[in-house]
Amino acid sequence: MVNSIDFITGSTRKFQEIQGFLEPIVLVQKVIDLPEIQEVDARKIIEAKIIEAHKHKEVSPFIVEDTSLYLDAIPGLPGPLIKWFEEALKDAGVAQLAIQLGNTKAVARTIIAYAAPGKETIFFEGEVEGTVVMPRVSEGFGWDLIFVPDGHTKTFAEMTIEEKGALSMRGKAAQKLRDFLIT
Amino acid sequence: MVNSIDFITGSTRKFQEIQGFLEPIVLVQKVIDLPEIQEVDARKIIEAKIIEAHKHKEVSPFIVEDTSLYLDAIPGLPGPLIKWFEEALKDAGVAQLAIQLGNTKAVARTIIAYAAPGKETIFFEGEVEGTVVMPRVSEGFGWDLIFVPDGHTKTFAEMTIEEKGALSMRGKAAQKLRDFLIT
Numbered sequence A, B: 001m002v003n004s005i006d007f008i009t010g011s012t013r014k015f016q017e018i019q020g021f022l023e024p025i026v027l028v029q030k031v032i033d034l035p036e037i038q039e040v041d042a043r044k045i046i047e048a049k050i051i052e053a054h055k056h057k058e059v060s061p062f063i064v065e066d067t068s069l070y071l072d073a074i075p076g077l078p079g080p081l082i083k084w085f086e087e088a089l090k091d092a093g094v095a096q097l098a099i100q101l102g103n104t105k106a107v108a109r110t111i112i113a114y115a116a117p118g119k120e121t122i123f124f125e126g127e128v129e130g131t132v133v134m135p136r137v138s139e140g141f142g143w144d145l146i147f148v149p150d151g152h153t154k155t156f157a158e159m160t161i162e163e164k165g166a167l168s169m170r171g172k173a174a175q176k177l178r179d180f181l182i183t
Helices: A012-022 A042-054 A082-100 A161-167 A169-181 B012-022 B042-054 B082-100 B161-167 B169-182
Strands: A004-008 A026-030 A062-071 A105-115 A122-132 A147-149 B004-008 B026-030 B062-071 B105-115 B122-132 B147-149
Touching (some): A012 A169, A105 A169, B082 B122, B105 B147
Parallel strands (some): B004 B062
Antiparallel strands (some): A062 A105
């Protein structure tokens, strides 16, 4: 069993959201800026990240992560391009887009890729269905401000990190990774 | 005056659309696959392309090109991400999106970057305003099927390559490049 793995990410928030799920395995954040290819297929993005990460020989075994948000109103989009939708339209603009199109259903999906030297990369996915709403609070990570998971009334931004982790796409993917690592 | 420049592009159609405007300067297509960064800012994309292109020492002086389509209904988008909108939604889906949002106005913008050894990169922009419409014919380059330039009734796809070139964003940028090169 591995005792420690690296998580290559510039996002301390993503690191925090995954770290707790992996105990007793120690997760170490490695801030390496991996160039991200332009793609609408999340799987291809994360595969390219793995290739880039392998160029940093000191890092292994390690994980990389990619999280996408899909709006039912524009099938297949924004997906991994959500960050650019956020940059261009802001949270309210993304929610407004879905509202204007008459369909606020959305799916959030995290892929965690685990790579160990000489082994094939393994992918763990977590998915949550929900709806997008106009922002209700002012502070939130990524698009947490506008996403309400099905069966709940709070947006991710209105939850504690533990509440969110227990039901989020990232938490689900992290739990699958842990199950794999401890067996 | 330079006699010949390279155009680094995998697109023969883009090559054809620019070639005619540069006479008597000879344009040579160099098919080099330049990795494209994930960005919603066209200028940053083309600057990254230039950096990549400089790694191919045999190529110089050269141009690279980037063309974006902006929908007024979703300010700042899709821009350079139009290719992913096309991949996910297809031509009809992109047009449908604008129609559903009640605003079919669009702007098409081409940036050509010219790089010569030891000189600063120079950028030439061409822009055309228009509207998006549902596809009327079945064959067309990129999103030519759904773009009608203002003051015209045909989509780019319904025009000859010469008709399109005379008024397109790519033709305008190419003419500015020629004016620069011959003086």
